[in-house]
Structures are given as structure tokens and as C-alpha cells.
Amino acid sequence: MRRSRRDLVWIPILAVLIVFAVPWPLWGVDLVVAGLPVWIWWHIVWLGICSILFWRFVASGAWERGMGFDPSVEGGDRP
């Protein structure tokens, strides 16, 4: 159960990932970049970032520690 304080950093990270999947800062912006409205590009890039950070999150094992579950007891659940 070590590192539990560092695990908490995932709460704000996931919250930011969820909230800004909607491009709020671009509200009302009508700029077109490379054939698509710029806020659509934001969304595309954002979902890519989500995938990468989700991967880091599951690999960190933070959620297992949060649930009090030790994967090593039940066999190799590492991704």
C-alpha cells in the first residue's frame, strides 16, 4: 500500500481529462484549421491524450491500491 499519497494525483488528472474533453475554452470560436473547425481538432487531440494517460493510470496500479486489492495475490493482472 505504498505511494498512496502519490496515487491521489490521479483524481485531478482524470477530472481534467473528463472536463476538457469538451473544448470549453474555445466556446464561440469559429476558426477553421486544415478543413475542420479548430475545436474539433482540440477534441481529436484530447481523446488521444486520454488514451495515453489512461494507459499510465492503469499501469501505475493506483486504482488497485485505492480498492485495497493486491493483484499479485490473484495472479498476474499487469497489462
Place this chain on the structure above:
Amino acid sequence: MSVAVQLGIIVVYLLVALAVGLLAYRLTEATAEDYYLASRSFGTLVLLFTTFATLLSAFTFFGGPNLAFSAGPEWLIVMGALDGVLFAVLWYVIGYKQWLVGRRNGYVTLGEMLGDRFGSPGLRGLVAGVSLIWLFPYVMLQQMGAGEALVGLSDGIVPYWAGAALITAFMILYVVLAGMRGVAWTDTIQGLFMLSIVWIAAIWVLAAVGGLGSATGSMLEARPDFGSFGGGLYTPGFIISSAITIAFGVTMFPQINQRFFVAESGAVLKRSFALWPVLVLLLFLPAFMLGAWAAGMPIDVAEGANVLPVVLNEYTPFWFAALVIAGAMAAMMSSSDSMLLSGSSYFTRDLYRPLINPDASASREAWLGRVGVAVFATLAFFASLLRPGTLIEVGDTAFSGFALLALPVICALYWDRTTRSGMIAGVAVPQIIYLALVLIPTLPRSFGGWDYALALMVLSAALTVGVSLVTSPTAESDASRFAVAGD
């Protein structure tokens, strides 16, 4: 002539899917765990695509482009944020723990899990009953989508009822013959098929109209408001309430929730979670942008018709348009057969056996589950003939109904102090209020773009926690059923 070929392509596609189901059926063992959960044996590819294909229904495939066409491409953002990100996080938060306790205690349904934890057949039946109520409009939605798809494709030669009837027949046949394994196998094929076909369609149409820049350019000429983010239908209230009710609702859909149980290992669950946002984006981007671009195309979309088939008929060969519609029908079918399969497990395991006939034999239960599927789908078919609203409206109603279950369930999973009375109050009261809001047309459903379901979600959490605090756990409840610490 071309309509006959198009129909032929669709029917052949549905038959191929059926053949795959039959193949899987030969591998299915005669146990409920295998029929409903394929013995919890899914790897990443199958889990990812069966969840994906189950999630993508008429709501996504036709409703989405329709809304992008009429109100703007912001729908891509709403669906991407809720399905791609918020649902993924909830899948991990709810699904991981459900998977752990499900594997340990052998649960097949959500109601069974909660009923066992709180020692309450009543709670088990309540959760199953509520789920079946909201499943009904969602099955209907698929039939409406299929009916409208064939009307659009055949220019009205195939009547609405015939398309709806066709998909109903295939749905019933499919679930009665194949179990979860068959459903998941065809989901995987159909998911891959849909993903490729929608990209080919987008590229084809873009090539025909002169490229990405020119498609967006004509869209903005016809509808200048489509270029700026927000405005019109898309108020912050609408975006946030749609995203929250749908994402939470989806986790409680029987067919999605049951998939939380089926991963082969934790690693499968983790890989699926990380790949999810990209997979969702890959499908939504071309599908919804096609709808939005259509606003600038010289096409004529009749009132109540789906925009996607009209665009395809205009810019791609007729056989290709038929393939895309077949893909969309496949999307609806893979949602519907999963819904009916899960619905049948809720009915037989959580309502019939515990409350009506505890001594039913396994074969009677299996027989009853299949008859139940046929009756349920047929009733939904007749209701779909009345066309009570647009695809998005009907879908939204069902999503919100399910969303009201989510917070009490999260509470039960993570808070040991949750009591049976807390759960029953947290589930039943918001459902009764919401049902009244839906069924009594004079009552308002939203306030300034904010869905009342959002307030009812808060109420469900408050009641679960509040009532739990003032009641004590019953003797039959056992919090250790949900413990996951290594033992």
C-alpha cells in the same frame, strides 16, 4: 431493381451474422454462466468490440448524424466526451470492482450481485424490474431506427413497419439460438466492419464533393453557425446533462453492465480501458461529420428521414450505400440482441426464479428466458409502430432512467456502511418521480436546458447515503461479499 439488390445485400449480411452465431452456439455449454457470460473468457479484442458494438446502436448510427445535420457538429463533442472519456472512467470505477466480486462470487447480473450483498431478493427484483422498464424503449429505438433506415434506402418502397419487423425477427432468432458467445463474436465482426465501412464512406463522399476543405466550406456557407463551438441547441446545460445522464446511464444498461463481468483477466480490462477513447473517436468522427457536412450538400432530406442513407445514395454507388445500411442494421442488431439476452437473464434469474418459482428446473428457466425474449421484442415492435418521438428523444429517456441507478450502485460497491433500506430508497424514489415526469406529458422534463434527471441523480445518492446512515444493516446483509483485499 437496385432496391432489390440493396435489400438482398442487407438480408445476406444478416444471414452471415446469424451463421456466426450458430457456430458459436455449437460451442456453448448448457450452463447459465456460459450462455449469459461465455464463462467469463473474453480477451481484449472481443471485449473491446463487443462493448463497442453493443454501445453503438441506432442512437449513434442514425440519431447522431441526424442531430449533427440539423443542429451542428457539436454532437461529436458531446458523444466523444461522454462515451469516450466519462464512460471509460466509469467503466473502470464500477466495472473493475464488479468484475472482481463477480468472478469471486459467481454473479451473472447486477441485481444478483446487489441482492446477495444485501441479502434481499426484493432489492434484486427491484433492480431487475427497473432495468427491464427502461430496456423497453431502448429496444424500440432499434426497431424504429431499422424501419426508418430501410425507408430512406429504398425511397419509401419498403414501408417503415417492414424494416422494423425484419430486424425484430432477426433479433429474436438470434438470441434464442446463440448465447453471449455468439453475440460477442458477431459483435466483433460487426464492430470491425462498421469501423472500416464508415471511413470508406467518409472518404468516398469527401472525394465526390472536392475534399475536406470544400465539404466544410459548403457546410459553413449553408449554416454559418455550424463553425463556432456552442450555440443553438448546444447550451452548456444541454452538453453537461446529456453527457452525464448518458454516460452514467450506459453503465447501468443490462447489456453493458453484464459485460463488466466477462473479461478473462484484469489485463484485458486495462487494455480495453486505455484503447477505448481512440476507438470511440475513430467511429464518431466520420459518422457525425458526414451528418454535419450534409447540411452543405445539394440533397433533399425528407422530414423524419435519416440523413446518412440519403447522402450515401447521392454520392456512392447503390451497393455501397446498401453495405453501410447493412452495417448500421448490424449495429442495431448487435445492440438489440445483447439487450434481449441480458434482459432475459434479468427476468429469469432475478424475477422469475427468486420471486415466482424457486424450484424451476434449469431447462424450464432456459425455455422461459427465450419465450420472454420473443414476447418482449414483439411488444416493443408494436410500440415502435407508434413512433412516440425522435430517435434521440426516445434514447435520452431510457438513458436517464438507467442513470438513476448508477450512484446507489457505486455507493454499494465502495461504502461498507450502505444498508438495504438505503439502497431501496435510493433506487425506488427517484425512479417513481422520473416515471411520473416521463408518463405525464404536462410535467416539464428540463429546466433551461438542464435535464431534471440530473437532480434526481443527486437525490438518488442523497437518499442512499442518508437512509443508510439512519438505518442499521440487516442481519442478512454481508459487506464482506464485496471485499476485494487479497485473502
